[in-house]
Amino acid sequence: MSQQKSEKNTFPSVAGNFFYGEIDENTVFPFPSFSEEQKEMAKAMTDAVCKFAADSIDAAKMDEEAKIPAEVITGLGELGLCGLAVEEEYGGMALDYTLYARVFQEMAGIDGSTATMLGAHQSIGYRALINEGTPEQKAKWLPDLASGKRLASFCLTEPGSGSDAYSIKTKAVDNGDGTYTITGQKLWITNGGSADFYSVYCKTDHEENGKTVEKITCFAVVKGEPGSEGLSFGEKENKMGIRASETRAVYFDKVVVPKENILGELGKGFKVAMNVLNSGRLSLGSGCVGGMKAILKLATEHAAGRKQFDRPIAEFGLIQEKLTDMAATIYSLESTVYMTTGLMDRGMGDYQLESAICKVYGSESLWKVVDTGLQIAAGNGYMREYPYERIMRDSRINLIFEGTNEILRVFTALAGIRGPSESLKELGKISDVSSVLSDPIKSVGVLTDFAKSRFSKMMVTRALTKAHASLEEEANYFSGMLSGFAIQVENTLIKYGKDIIGNEFPQGRIANMTIELYVMLALLSRTTSILNSSDVDQKKKDYVSKMCKLAFHDSRRRFVSNLKGMTKNKDKMIKEISEMVVDNGGYGLDIIDY
Template identity: 70%
Template sequence: MASNSNGQLESVVGSLFFGEINENLVFPFPHFSDSQVEMAKEMTAAVDAFAKDNINGEKFDKEAHLPKEVIQGLAEMGLLGLGVPEDLGGLGLDYSLYCRVFAQVASHDGSVATMIGAHQSIGYRALLNEGTPEQKKKWLPRLASGEVIAAFCLTEPGSGSDAYSIKTKAVDNKDGTYTITGQKLWITNGGLAGFYSVFCKTEHVVDGKTVEKISCFIVEGGSPGLSFGEKENKMGIRASETRAVYFDKVVVPKENILGELGKGFKIAMNVLNSGRLSLGAGCVSGMKMILEMATAHATNRKQFDRPIAEFGLIQDKLTKMAAMTYAAESMVYLTTGNMIKGMNDYYMETAVCKIYGSESLWASIDMAMQIAAGNGYMKEYPYERLMRDVRINMIFEGTNEILRALLALSGVRGPSEEMKELGKVTDVSKALQDPIKSLGVFTKFARKRMSHMMGSKALTKAHPELKEQAEKFSSMLGRFAIAVEDTLIKYGKNIIDNELPQGRLADMVIDLYIILACISRTTAILNSSKATQEQKDYVLRLTKYICNESGRKIKRNLKAMSKNNDKNVIKISETVVKNGGYGFDIIDF
């Protein structure tokens, strides 16, 4: 298997920017073992049974409150300690089982899933990742049991995606304690928590100069100086608690430092990487539930003496929803499978899962509401509540815009290092001034370009029924790699300030990962003795549909890398900003 210098599995998404793919990281598609299947069925059945009697999304939404007895019931089922080792009171689930069980919770109510996710996917994740044995022994049993709820405190009024700009500070008192002063904004579980992962600026001396870096601290609930704002009145997920959290000279012992001082930014990013994956899994379950609602309505609703499920434009929506669900699910569990195998560099994969999952879920509820027509717009039906609930996912844990920039800039970093040799040689006129010096560099570059133009290595492990899709993937992967190189040649280091081409590169790599995950999963199903022929036919059609749709989007973005409306976009947006909006009225001219 492909691995880096540390022996860790390389990122699959990262390799796509080079125009490369190691099939051993994709085939065979990760599958649940018999024991995992048994546990997953037991856990999901238990979640469903509990939800039937205890989770009332409509009531929770109306009252904007999640009853304590519901939280305690979830804790008693082990749902607040899914990833905590068994010897510390948790269930010790691996990434795949964790996501599958969390997804089942999310299928019943967004507020409940948000509370649970904020607690364990991000709230105490830094403790799981970086905590000392003593810290874990002290806190994890209480967190897993629900005795203590956790919250993740990073965002501030002036610091959202730009985490480096946080202003909350932790001052070393030189007596074994730190004093934390500042505020955090939009903190889920803010008023419920007894355990806060708090990110602060700390001072460090580097080369004789004092610099500020980010560090992570545990702050205990009830600490003097710790207070909260009013509960936020949100558009959706209204039962989950969101508040501002204030730190007025809160003193914490140095034993509450999580990880190394000054390494907090990396700790925060690793936490969010895990959170994005469970969020993506939750989106999959949401899509499944919404598709069931839409299918029931389309089957039972008759117009012109026919179920509306027989009309082409409704069939188109049902197909899109099913395809997006299959694609998102395939990406999430291809990713978790590789994480279990040892892939530690997975932040690009989780960003892809979060972006695609959240946008597909939003598209699904929009289509389901359209299928429901007038019923969908009425509060007595769940569509409008679901629409309010799912909208946050495109903002949670890094907006999809910032994650696209992250994907593109992280992805081009590797190829840009390879192209450093070219330097100014990428300017042909300058290269011709010293052709001897430039010849070797250009020859190597040209050979690689020619290889990409002829298509990357074929997917030899894809099922024969998917030969056409595998060949098209290889061709598109090669063209994508050329687009990456062309972008670097065109923009150089200025690519960091050009988000429009970044967005296209990100969208293309998302679609490539979609195709890859679906081909892998469908190959496994087609080779399976457990799947019926009807099931095989279904997933084969889904995969061909997905590959065609994603392929069209890739081709459109490839073309737009050179022929686009970017200059117009920039000028028009500048005028809009200057006008403070649209700028004129029909009666003006």
């Protein structure tokens, strides 16, 4: 049980294959279930987390005081929660992706600030050390980080560089004596101040073809080590939510580090950061499952207990709609996250699309579910005496950090279409498709291959033969949507060519369709496994089967609306109105005048 990649067992991204209209059923069926060993471990750890939280975590007080007490961090460290993915030889729990996600989910369901602190510490803070560290680096720093004796921070964002992460300015200058001097500032760094270990992304100079070019390198800056005297911190930020987690600016004034503190290769830091964020996004997604389950529990208790018009409000249709929607959304996200972690544990080598999907779908589902839960509680929900408003404030950050959902949509579309655009390169060499048709002899080889693959996509076959018989209708819909999606991706590439890169309207729809396809697949896979199991009673089977069908058809509706939007939309008008809004400096109308 660990997150070490099994080299012999790697297979390609499931979501990446959607862009070719392909799916390897053997990778997603059966749904990756917990082994007996994993179940035992998960139960032991989540029980321990709940017990510790009941005794020691007062989320409302921590929110009020905007502070996580030191003894909470110490206690979490003693439980092993600060070193979930660290190999045992360095004092960690060596959990695989599935267990890591499940334990993280539990913590996030208890308190958003504590989960953020823990996530910033290990999901991203010292993740570069796990992924890239040499045995010497790991031996030097990991044991204290895994035990929670020292905290870690991930330092990428700067005042001028948020989403455009490559534009960072913090500079590490090679002193020519085996050391680098780091100067610059990082903004909104979680655990900034209290952490000892900072993974800092800096620009470094490189000679290429007689020119000096800047690339990114990741350095470990450790408080108290010689040369770190220039490390300082801004005031603690006064935030809307996750208030108990610490967020500060981090300043580097001629901080000197030895080259032994470089994490990964010199000049390859951007890739290091992206890989770190890929796994970070996954735990963020599982954390959203925890938050959603917590709010549904609260809202259900309220709906069952609160009487209006002489009846519990849970008996009113418009409240029933909400409870059902919340449960079905949780089922969808849980299936999506744990299909992903299971695929990663089975050896899916490239999971950047899947983890982005977990983050985007997770954060938006959480936000929707929290809003719905608060509406069920109504006035109580709005009062600080109850936890709903805190959970709402805490939830909002998930759509922003670790890559905003807009950036991740752009990323999902562009990373996904990279594959098919390579395959269509031959076509791209010919100035446009009509010129291909006007000279069919010259292009016959290209066109024949293209036509063959296109024809196979248009033949709506049953792509999912392994789905449970009672889900046949959904499986057939899925097959049709998958081929429709791949054809649309090709059409988009032919229509826009390389201009697709600057065209976010179709990118957004492609990303949305990718997300929905992946969610629908997770629903079909998990529900099939439950329905096929002899260990599950009929009542539970009915429950999941109904939730699957409901969530699937919601997802399908969103997919179809995005697919239709690819060819019939108001994009031009949207762009024009937005430009007018900017020209007006806002709305620009007053009812008095117009």
